[in-house]
Amino acid sequence: MTSSEDLVATRTRPFATTVAAGVADDARNEVEAGDLPGPGSIVGHHYRLMRLLGEGNFGKVYVAERIDVPEHRVALKVLPRSFYVGRNVERELVMLAKIGHPHVVQLMDHGMTSDYVWLTMPVYEGETLGERLARGPLDLREAHDIFLPIARALQALHAAGLRHQDVKPENIFLARFAGRMHPIVLDLGVAAEKDGSFVAGTALYAAPEQLAAILDTENAEVPLSEKMDVYCFGATVLRSLVGEKRFPGAKALTRRQVIDSHQVRATTPLDDDALPELTDEPRQKLVRYLSRWMAIPPEERPDMNEVAEELDVLLEPERERERAEEIARFAQRRALARARVAAAVVLVAVAALGGVALWKRETLRLAGELEEARTRGAESFDKLDTCVASHAVAKREAQVCTGELEHEREEHEKTLTSLAAASKEGGCDDVVEQMRDLRGQLNLERKKHEEELKTEREAHKAEIDKLTRDLQAERAALEEERAACETSKKDLMSANESLKAERDACALEKPAGGGGGGSLPPAGSGSPVAPPSSDPPDVPYDPEPPKAPLGPPQPPPTAAPTTLASPPDDAAPAEAQ
Numbered sequence: 001m002t003s004s005e006d007l008v009a010t011r012t013r014p015f016a017t018t019v020a021a022g023v024a025d026d027a028r029n030e031v032e033a034g035d036l037p038g039p040g041s042i043v044g045h046h047y048r049l050m051r052l053l054g055e056g057n058f059g060k061v062y063v064a065e066r067i068d069v070p071e072h073r074v075a076l077k078v079l080p081r082s083f084y085v086g087r088n089v090e091r092e093l094v095m096l097a098k099i100g101h102p103h104v105v106q107l108m109d110h111g112m113t114s115d116y117v118w119l120t121m122p123v124y125e126g127e128t129l130g131e132r133l134a135r136g137p138l139d140l141r142e143a144h145d146i147f148l149p150i151a152r153a154l155q156a157l158h159a160a161g162l163r164h165q166d167v168k169p170e171n172i173f174l175a176r177f178a179g180r181m182h183p184i185v186l187d188l189g190v191a192a193e194k195d196g197s198f199v200a201g202t203a204l205y206a207a208p209e210q211l212a213a214i215l216d217t218e219n220a221e222v223p224l225s226e227k228m229d230v231y232c233f234g235a236t237v238l239r240s241l242v243g244e245k246r247f248p249g250a251k252a253l254t255r256r257q258v259i260d261s262h263q264v265r266a267t268t269p270l271d272d273d274a275l276p277e278l279t280d281e282p283r284q285k286l287v288r289y290l291s292r293w294m295a296i297p298p299e300e301r302p303d304m305n306e307v308a309e310e311l312d313v314l315l316e317p318e319r320e321r322e323r324a325e326e327i328a329r330f331a332q333r334r335a336l337a338r339a340r341v342a343a344a345v346v347l348v349a350v351a352a353l354g355g356v357a358l359w360k361r362e363t364l365r366l367a368g369e370l371e372e373a374r375t376r377g378a379e380s381f382d383k384l385d386t387c388v389a390s391h392a393v394a395k396r397e398a399q400v401c402t403g404e405l406e407h408e409r410e411e412h413e414k415t416l417t418s419l420a421a422a423s424k425e426g427g428c429d430d431v432v433e434q435m436r437d438l439r440g441q442l443n444l445e446r447k448k449h450e451e452e453l454k455t456e457r458e459a460h461k462a463e464i465d466k467l468t469r470d471l472q473a474e475r476a477a478l479e480e481e482r483a484a485c486e487t488s489k490k491d492l493m494s495a496n497e498s499l500k501a502e503r504d505a506c507a508l509e510k511p512a513g514g515g516g517g518g519s520l521p522p523a524g525s526g527s528p529v530a531p532p533s534s535d536p537p538d539v540p541y542d543p544e545p546p547k548a549p550l551g552p553p554q555p556p557p558t559a560a561p562t563t564l565a566s567p568p569d570d571a572a573p574a575e576a577q
């Protein structure tokens with residue numbers, strides 16, 4: 001291969017197969033001739049080859065089982081010894097085994113005979129990226145999820161002082177672990193030390209300096225480095241995104257055509273019809289990155305760490321969509337938040353006004369009751385107590401109302417705080433500002449209502465105190481009046497008692513005195529005559545004070561019977577006797 005001045009793709013040597021400089025055609029011939037161990041053969045004293053997993057230009061990969069523990073299965077690769085002519089196999093394999101990166105195939109065991117070199121690795125379930133691409137190109141997210149781990153794997157390989165040299169879709173394995181895709185860099189068969197002279201690769205993906213070195217052409221002066229992996233990686237990404245048809249060089253049949261494709265990849269890697277979902281700045285970015293990854297001078301290519309970071313561009317359209325969705329969601333949330341704040345303001349205002357109204361109503365009711373009590377005077381002593389009790393009840397109700405208002409205020413405070421936090425998360429300062437304004441308004445409103453409530457409460461208390469004082473004064477005046485009444489009643493009673501005593505004394509004196517200047521009227525005359533007497537009449541008790549002043553006895557009326565006591569009719573015979 002290396003001796004050929006020109007490179008021509010044929011059915012047996014397509015540009016997509018691995019070629020190696022300095023490797024005798026014997027190696028390939030050995031693989032083709034079946035000189036290597038096959039199914040049923042025991043390799044390395046321990047492994048029985050079971051079935052073929054895959055086959056490349058220089059090696060064959062089998063599923064093998066340990067003869068002592070058949071359940072222990074491995075993937076075992078055999079390569080002709082001639083493939084390693086002039087190389088330190090042992091050293092290379094140990095270096096590869098030491099990488100230990102989750103996205104680099106893990107070499108577990110190795111050995112060699114005079115005919116072949118063998119190495120074992122875990123058997124992965126899945127398919128190669130090449131097999132996946134046969135079903136169509138990757139979408140941007142899929143490409144990101146596959147190539148980011150592969151970029152990190154290559155970064156690890158480079159950090160270990162090695163270069164892979166043959167990064168291409170067929171050497172990337174999409175393993176599946178518990179249903180999840182896990183990309184792995186396969187085929188370390190042609191890997192070399194970073195600046196080593198052993199060079200191999202696949203023409204379709206190889207870096208210009210790599211191809212020149214393989215072909216041993218006059219421009220093979222460019223030093224080899226791990227930057228050739230950056231190129232192969234860029235070419236693999238481009239091929240995976242745009243499909244074979246739009247991949248520059250895919251149809252190349254000659255070395256010239258391959259070199260032309262290098263120019264296209266370094267300047268206009270993205271066909272205008274490719275990736276229509278990628279537009280504007282993200283598209284320009286990807287074009288820029290691909291051109292750099294596949295720059296013709298290796299020193300213009302970034303390292304794998306930078307490449308890994310630049311892969312982020314593949315997610316930009318998705319992020320753009322998410323941002324648009326988030327903005328729509330945020331607009332909805334903002335409308336909802338405004339509605340909630342407005343509702344909170346109205347609720348607080350209504351609650352505060354309700355509290356004020358309740359106080360006003362209670363004050364008016366109590367004032368009315370006290371006024372009524374005042375007009376009803378003494379009868380309202382009990383009413384005063386009722387009023388005081390009622391005032392106490394109203395006061396309790398007002399306290400409950402104030403408590404509820406306070407609770408409601410705290411709830412609204414919480415709502416506003418959480419809304420403000422939610423808005424802040426959304427990253428929109430203007431909404432936070434609006435919330436702050438609304439909160440300020442709400443506080444002013446609340447303070448106003450609290451002031452009104454306080455004024456009302458004080459006025460109400462002053463009114464109650466005044467009414468209580470008035471009633472107490474009235475009660476005292478009435479008590480005084482009642483005491484005066486009691487005194488005059490007592491006086492009247494004692495006056496009555498003394499009059500009664502006088503009358504009794506008069507009555508006793510009459511029979512003993514014998515007429516005293518008058519004669520009894522004849523019986524049956526029908527016109528009794530009052531005896532001339534100065535005795536006071538026997539007046540029944542009347543608590544009313546006398547209407548006329550006491551004076552000498554008036555002459556009795558002639559026709560009407562007097563109210564003065566006269567001896568009963570049956571006393572006449574006694575008097576006659």
Ligand SMILES: Nc1ncnc2c1ncn2[C@@H]1O[C@H](COP(=O)(O)OP(=O)(O)O)[C@@H](O)[C@H]1O
Nearest residue numbers: 053054055056057059061075121122123124187
């Ligand atoms: N560890 C593995 N588990 C499963 N399949 C594997 C494994 N290693 C290799 N293969 C299969 O064998 C094929 C050839 O392996 P590779 O290492 O690329 O050898 P070659 O040098 O022949 O290209 C791969 O494309 C893959 O399909």
Ligand SMILES: [Mg+2]
Nearest residue numbers: 056170171187
């Ligand atoms: Mg391979």
